[in-house]
Amino acid sequence: MVPTSWYLALSAVLFAIGAVGVLVRRNIIVVFMAIELMLNAVNLTFVAFARQLGTIDGQVIVFFVMTVAAAEAAVGLAIIIAAFRNRPTVNADELAVLRW
Amino acid sequence: MHGGEIIPTSTLWLIPALPLAGLLLAIVFGDRKRLVTIVAPGVVGIAFAVALASVVTLLRAPAGARLVDDVYPWIVAGPFRADVAFRVDALAAVMVLIVTGVGFLIHVYSVGYMAHDESLPRFFAYLNLFMFAMLLLVLADNLVVLFVGWEGVGLCSYLLIGFWYEKDENAAAGKKAFVVNRIGDLGFVLGLLLLAWSTAANGAISLDVAHVEEHVHLLAPQTATAVALLLLVGAAGKSAQLPLYVWLPDAMAGPTPVSALIHAATMVTAGIYMIARLHVVFLASPFALEVVAIVGAATALFAATIALVQTDIKKVLAYSTVSQLGFMVLALGVGAFATAIFHVMTHAFFKALLFLGAGSVIHGMSGEQDVSQMGGLREKMPITWWTFLVGTLAIAGAPGFAGFFSKDEILAHTWGTGHYALWAVGAFTAGLTAFYMFRLLFLTFFGELRAAPEIAHHVHESPPVMTVPLVILAALSIVGGWVGLPEGWLWGPAFGRFLAPVTGHSALGEHGAGVETALMLVATLLAAGGATLAYVFYVRMPGLPYLLAWRLKPVYELLVGKYWIDELYDAVVVRPYVALSNLLWRIVDQMMIDGAVNGVATTVLANGQLWRYVQDGNVQHYALVFLGGAIALLSYYLVR
Amino acid sequence: MGSVTFFLLATALVVSALTVVVHPNPVKSAMALVATLFLLAVEFVFLGAHMIAALQVIVYAGAIMVLFLFVIMLLNLSDEEAEARRRGRALFRIGAWIGGGVLAAELAALFLRVPFPAPAAPPAGYGGAESVATALFVDYALPFELTSILLLIAVIGTVVLAQRRAS
Numbered sequence: 001m002v003p004t005s006w007y008l009a010l011s012a013v014l015f016a017i018g019a020v021g022v023l024v025r026r027n028i029i030v031v032f033m034a035i036e037l038m039l040n041a042v043n044l045t046f047v048a049f050a051r052q053l054g055t056i057d058g059q060v061i062v063f064f065v066m067t068v069a070a071a072e073a074a075v076g077l078a079i080i081i082a083a084f085r086n087r088p089t090v091n092a093d094e095l096a097v098l099r100w
Numbered sequence: 101m102h103g104g105e106i107i108p109t110s111t112l113w114l115i116p117a118l119p120l121a122g123l124l125l126a127i128v129f130g131d132r133k134r135l136v137t138i139v140a141p142g143v144v145g146i147a148f149a150v151a152l153a154s155v156v157t158l159l160r161a162p163a164g165a166r167l168v169d170d171v172y173p174w175i176v177a178g179p180f181r182a183d184v185a186f187r188v189d190a191l192a193a194v195m196v197l198i199v200t201g202v203g204f205l206i207h208v209y210s211v212g213y214m215a216h217d218e219s220l221p222r223f224f225a226y227l228n229l230f231m232f233a234m235l236l237l238v239l240a241d242n243l244v245v246l247f248v249g250w251e252g253v254g255l256c257s258y259l260l261i262g263f264w265y266e267k268d269e270n271a272a273a274g275k276k277a278f279v280v281n282r283i284g285d286l287g288f289v290l291g292l293l294l295l296a297w298s299t300a301a302n303g304a305i306s307l308d309v310a311h312v313e314e315h316v317h318l319l320a321p322q323t324a325t326a327v328a329l330l331l332l333v334g335a336a337g338k339s340a341q342l343p344l345y346v347w348l349p350d351a352m353a354g355p356t357p358v359s360a361l362i363h364a365a366t367m368v369t370a371g372i373y374m375i376a377r378l379h380v381v382f383l384a385s386p387f388a389l390e391v392v393a394i395v396g397a398a399t400a401l402f403a404a405t406i407a408l409v410q411t412d413i414k415k416v417l418a419y420s421t422v423s424q425l426g427f428m429v430l431a432l433g434v435g436a437f438a439t440a441i442f443h444v445m446t447h448a449f450f451k452a453l454l455f456l457g458a459g460s461v462i463h464g465m466s467g468e469q470d471v472s473q474m475g476g477l478r479e480k481m482p483i484t485w486w487t488f489l490v491g492t493l494a495i496a497g498a499p500g501f502a503g504f505f506s507k508d509e510i511l512a513h514t515w516g517t518g519h520y521a522l523w524a525v526g527a528f529t530a531g532l533t534a535f536y537m538f539r540l541l542f543l544t545f546f547g548e549l550r551a552a553p554e555i556a557h558h559v560h561e562s563p564p565v566m567t568v569p570l571v572i573l574a575a576l577s578i579v580g581g582w583v584g585l586p587e588g589w590l591w592g593p594a595f596g597r598f599l600a601p602v603t604g605h606s607a608l609g610e611h612g613a614g615v616e617t618a619l620m621l622v623a624t625l626l627a628a629g630g631a632t633l634a635y636v637f638y639v640r641m642p643g644l645p646y647l648l649a650w651r652l653k654p655v656y657e658l659l660v661g662k663y664w665i666d667e668l669y670d671a672v673v674v675r676p677y678v679a680l681s682n683l684l685w686r687i688v689d690q691m692m693i694d695g696a697v698n699g700v701a702t703t704v705l706a707n708g709q710l711w712r713y714v715q716d717g718n719v720q721h722y723a724l725v726f727l728g729g730a731i732a733l734l735s736y737y738l739v740r
Numbered sequence: 741m742g743s744v745t746f747f748l749l750a751t752a753l754v755v756s757a758l759t760v761v762v763h764p765n766p767v768k769s770a771m772a773l774v775a776t777l778f779l780l781a782v783e784f785v786f787l788g789a790h791m792i793a794a795l796q797v798i799v800y801a802g803a804i805m806v807l808f809l810f811v812i813m814l815l816n817l818s819d820e821e822a823e824a825r826r827r828g829r830a831l832f833r834i835g836a837w838i839g840g841g842v843l844a845a846e847l848a849a850l851f852l853r854v855p856f857p858a859p860a861a862p863p864a865g866y867g868g869a870e871s872v873a874t875a876l877f878v879d880y881a882l883p884f885e886l887t888s889i890l891l892l893i894a895v896i897g898t899v900v901l902a903q904r905r906a907s
């Protein structure tokens with residue numbers, strides 16, 4: 001039986017990778033994917049904790065996270081399309097008009 | 101002197117409240133001229149009736165009684181207490197009748213004089229406000245209330261001098277009156293504070309007149325002198341005495357009824373009234389009283405000499421007012437407080453008459469004020485001429501007229517108290533007064549009209565609304581003095597006896613009636629001499645004044661230049677003050693205060709300029725900072 | 741599941757996750773993400789979450805990733821163009837990687853020092869469709885219904901945002 005903390009450590013690594021992706025990638029669609037990665041890393045902890053505690057609640061939370069992720073992906077991608085119409089780029093560096 | 105029966109009343113508040121109501125109505129119905137011209141004199145007339153009723157009540161009461169109307173406690177702060185309370189004793193009775201009576205006549209006169217003015221409702225609003233403040237002043241049973249009235253009349257004076265504010269010099273004259281009065285008022289306030297502080301007794305600090313009279317013995321001699329001199333500064337400001345008289349001649353910039361009401365009959369006598377009201381303080385300091393007498397005599401002479409050569413009809417009357425106020429102050433200084441008030445009364449009659457007469461002349465001359473442009477107005481303005489003649493005779497001291505009795509009583513008291521030098525000054529000034537007043541009379545009403553034809557064509561007598569007050573005032577200028585006859589004549593000094601419970605009795609002592617008659621003769625002869633000289637100069641031999649002016653050029657120029665006092669003040673006080681203000685403005689205000697404020701703003705701005713580059717719009721940069729925060733938080737949990 | 745299986749699976753997960761982050765081609769990144777999601781579904785199965793694993797494959801790998809690919813193709817994006825030279829960009833990347841590493845290390849250290857007891861054996865049917873459905877439609881009925889509102893709003897928002905403006 002693999003200890004729960006190993007799963008948690010794995011999720012930490014995946015979360016950090018996702019975070020780095022958010023930071024370094026300039027294509028905002030890829031940035032979006034990195035965010036999905038982070039969400040999934042957190043899902044892993046929920047499921048791991050659910051097993052540790054012997055309850056089903058953690059899994060239900062994962063269900064909700066998926067729902068939110070679906071909604072977020074739909075809206076986020078719509079925003080990207082709208083932004084792309086105004087400025088034909090998905091480069092995060094160039095979408096930096098909200099500043100001094 | 102104090103004590104006496106107190107008769108509680110509850111109607112005195114009406115007297116000042118009525119003009120206040122008139123003011124409010126003038127404000128609300130400011131666009132209805134006719135209504136205002138009825139209401140504004142009307143309320144003053146009613147106030148006069150109420151005042152008359154109060155005085156009748158007072159006369160029926162035993163001598164020394166006073167009516168008191170304690171309206172409500174105004175300030176109660178620890179041991180200090182000031183009530184809004186009004187009193188009518190003999191002194192206040194005289195003043196309140198003068199103020200409401202003469203005030204009423206002048207209000208009526210103004211209806212005619214100001215009829216063609218666009219801002220007539222504003223004028224009457226100011227006049228009513230003035231009446232309110234002046235009545236507050238004379239009726240006050242408490243010096244704090246008196247001070248409110250004192251400041252109020254000063255404000256109205258300022259407003260009315262600058263009434264025609266479209267002209268810069270009028271506004272400047274108002275400002276000058278206000279600023280010079282501030283100097284006097286500072287002395288007055290300091291005097292009141294010192295008085296309140298040093299008459300505190302039994303854990304009570306009060307400026308009630310009765311309290312002050314009762315505890316005046318607590319004043320140390322030096323304190324009494326200090327208080328009296330400070331009060332004198334206040335009186336000198338308000339009553340245009342040396343060295344603070346400079347505002348009054350300029351105050352003639354206001355409409356003529358204002359000059360008559362405020363700057364001749366009522367407000368300028370506030371200083372005299374105040375000293376009479378607080379005469380117990382002055383009696384506690386013989387030195388201060390002596391100073392008062394000297395200031396008065398000096399002012400009387402000084403102003404009279406300037407009046408000799410003025411050519412503006414109102415300026416002559418203005419300097420004459422300063423001079424007559426000097427006479428009143430002289431009377432105060434020799435301890436003849438009742439006599440001073442007597443002269444206040446007669447002066448109110450004849451000087452209001454003279455000013456209103458001058459106003460009538462100016463009205464008829466289409467606004468011309470220079471006597472060198474007038475002349476021969478006897479036939480064209482008969483009522484004005486006759487009343488003006490009465491006023492001139494009254495002020496010059498022709499026997500039987502009002503000014504004769506009051507002025508001679510002043511001179512008699514000056515002699516009687518041993519001030520022989522001051523008597524000489526006074527008597528000489530009486531001669532000067534006769535000269536300059538008859539000069540004015542002859543230049544205005546005798547000879548040929550010297551005005552331009554288009555003005556000459558328009559010269560006309562004023563309407564009845566203006567001439568009726570003139571006639572009434574002329575009658576008062578004749579009979580007004582008969583209430584104070586010399587000792588031994590018919591009913592004698594009834595006026596003095598009436599005031600005696602309040603102001604004390606100032607007997608002529610050992611000199612007796614014979615000396616008074618002799619003095620009277622001397623003064624009358626001097627006045628007659630002055631009048632005769634004026635007749636010779638300005639009717640018989642009109643070339644003589646020019647010759648004299650040419651021969652005595654330096655003296656003449658000194659007088660025409662009014663002793664260069666304004667220029668002196670400008671150089672000694674105004675310019676250094678302006679320079680200091682400029683210095684403070686540039687260094688303290690602009691450099692230090694503005695510098696500090698702007699410096700803070702600049703620092704914040706620079707800081708913001710620096711840090712705004714953090715906000716570069718790149719979300720990933722923000723996210724990195726976010727990551728740093730998360731790491732810091734985790735580090736905290738790890739090492740905890 | 742033995743340690744060996746776990747480590748093999750974990751290595752595969754990390755590699756595919758890194759591929760998502762570093763691959764210059766967004767389509768390849770998306771494919772790597774699909775792989776990652778599948779591998780996570782396997783982990784869920786090992787953790788007894790059968791129903792969630794199924795949903796993971798259907799909703800995530802199926803629906804959401806299709807949306808991603810659709811948008812990528814809609815915008816017709818090729819390889820990410822060579823990094824435009826920007827001052828401080830390299831430094832920023834290094835900082836981001838170090839920060840990510842520290843974050844992973846710290847989180848892992850925090851988790852690993854917690855002595856979790858061995859979990860009890862799950863009850864029969866744990867993580868199956870029935871047990872998840874019971875929890876979802878009984879205990880979490882209200883949040884579940886609210887979810888439908890959230891999705892409705894998302895649909896409306898998407899339509900409004902993505903529609904072509906009538907010019």
